[in-house]
Amino acid sequence: MDLSFTAEDSAFRDEVRQFLATSIPDSLRDKLDQGAPLLKSDYVGWQKILYDKGWIAPGWPKEAGGCGWNATQQYIFNLELGLSGAPRPIPFGLNMVGPVIYSFGNEAQKAQHLPGILKSDVWWAQGYSEPGAGSDLASLRMAAVRDGDHYILNGTKLWTTMAHWADWIFCLVRTSNEAKPQDGISFLLVDITTPGISIDPVITIDGEHHVNQVTFEDVRVPVENRIGKEGAGWTCAKFLLANERQAITDLGAKKRMLQRLRALATEINANGKPLLQDPDFSRKLTDLDIQVSGLEYTELRFLDAQLRGEERGFEPSILKVRGTELQQALSELYVEALGYFALPYPTNRGDHGSNMPESGPQGAANGVAHFLYSRAATIYGGTNEIQKNIMAKLLLRA
CATH class of the missing domain: 2.40.110.10 (Butyryl-CoA Dehydrogenase, subunit A, domain 2)
Known part of the structure; x- marks a missing residue:
């Protein structure tokens, strides 16, 4: 398996990074940095920026109005999107029903629904x-x-x-x-x-x-x-769920969270020295780093199989299980690092004109809220227990 990117892939990655570094509006970036909940208008505004760039539908074929990117380009874009901290487009139109419509729908259904999904005019x-x-x-x-x-x-x-x-x-x-x-x-x-x-x-x-x-x-x-x-309908349902489960991996966001944890651990003191020097915390962070690397190489292995034309089988279930387990583990260590600074829930201070400073590091006020909501990650998109049954059936022939 060759894990190296071509010169064209590397140039594409650089283009994506440059675009994401310069195109997120300041008002949206402020909300993201604060950990504040986003409104529908925030998502619509960002998705229209992606649409104007021609990058709103990486996995769609060109004839349906999408980018027509190959599997490597889609992987790079999704990875860089997560690393940048940009909002991931709401998936229900773009990643779920849109592909069902252009794969199984008739021409009238495609004409009626696909343009509105791409433009984020219909949710x-x-x-x-x-x-x-x-x-x-x-x-x-x-x-x-x-x-x-x-x-x-x-x-x-x-x-x-x-x-x-x-x-x-x-x-x-x-x-x-x-x-x-x-x-x-x-x-x-x-x-x-x-x-x-x-x-x-x-x-x-x-x-x-x-x-x-x-x-x-x-x-x-x-x-x-x-x-x-x-x-x-069951055929459409299985097709849609496979797309959803693979998207849940969100490797870029997990790598960004690791970066955030390392930065926090140099900022926050524990017993008179940076938290990063605490052996127990350092061990936990290193263990999660290794697990995220394992997830990355697993996804790259599946990418290599896609490029060789192999059919997708149990792979989305593996990525869904490991991706959601790591999402929960990262949110748990985030709360541990922040301590009591993670307890307040975000209040959208900027929306109400408050000049009160944040308590603790920037964005800390979403720690416990994110941790608690991430408990659902192993349930939505098909519970992890069901995914293990799917893997046993397809991989072990059980």
Whole structure:
């Protein structure tokens, strides 16, 4: 396996670094440095900058309006995006439903939906999990009953991230109970303003409004909004989840967190000397550094396989498991390094005109909030226990 980049790849990496170093607006950079929650307008503004550059859809083919980049270019861009600290584009349109539409949708669906996704003019939510159907997604019960040219939807979707920001929601629905569970599922695109849809916030442990419960009561959705054939939704679902799980790796953000931890450990004193000189903390930081390097080389090994034309199999599950475990471990060591400085939650001081100084190092006030919310990382995108079952089935033939 050759892990070296070509001269063209290195030049592309330098171009990406230069762009990211000069294109993040100062107001957005201030929020990122403070660890303050971002608004929808923050994401829209940044994503439109990427769109104007022509870099909003690295994994999309050119004919669908994307960059048409090869696997190496996509890897470099995603790595540098995480290292820069720039917001990662909201994935539900760009990384999830967009690829489903251009891979499985008809021409009318592509023309209707892809331009709005690329321009960040239309925002999407993911209607997968339900009360009692999360890890075992095939047991979902939200009914879609055919009524002429429409389906009538009744049921509930839960943990629906950013549904309160969304214009549309893509849903897995049950159109049949007669075959095995996976064969009775269809994939529908639903205008979230359709009568009968209600959205209730679910406030998470970090005090933020990330997720929602979305209830459907006699919601009429045109049959033409179905992607693919009736009962073929499970194929779309697996395709989408593989993209989601690989994206969760976010190697660049983990390497940036390691850099942040090293800087903090030289700033913060423990027993009269820099924390970095504490043997126990230094051992923990070194161990995480080694584990992140292991994740990096695992991802590069899979990249090499992609470039050789091998089909993607269990690899997204491996990257999802290790990526989320390391995300949690890094957030835990971050809180340990900050101590009581990590306890206050961010207050968006700049938004309210406060001139109160930060307590502790810059951005410390998001430490515990980030740590607590990262407990969900091993659950969303398919729980890690389920990923281990997938790996056992595909790798060990168990």
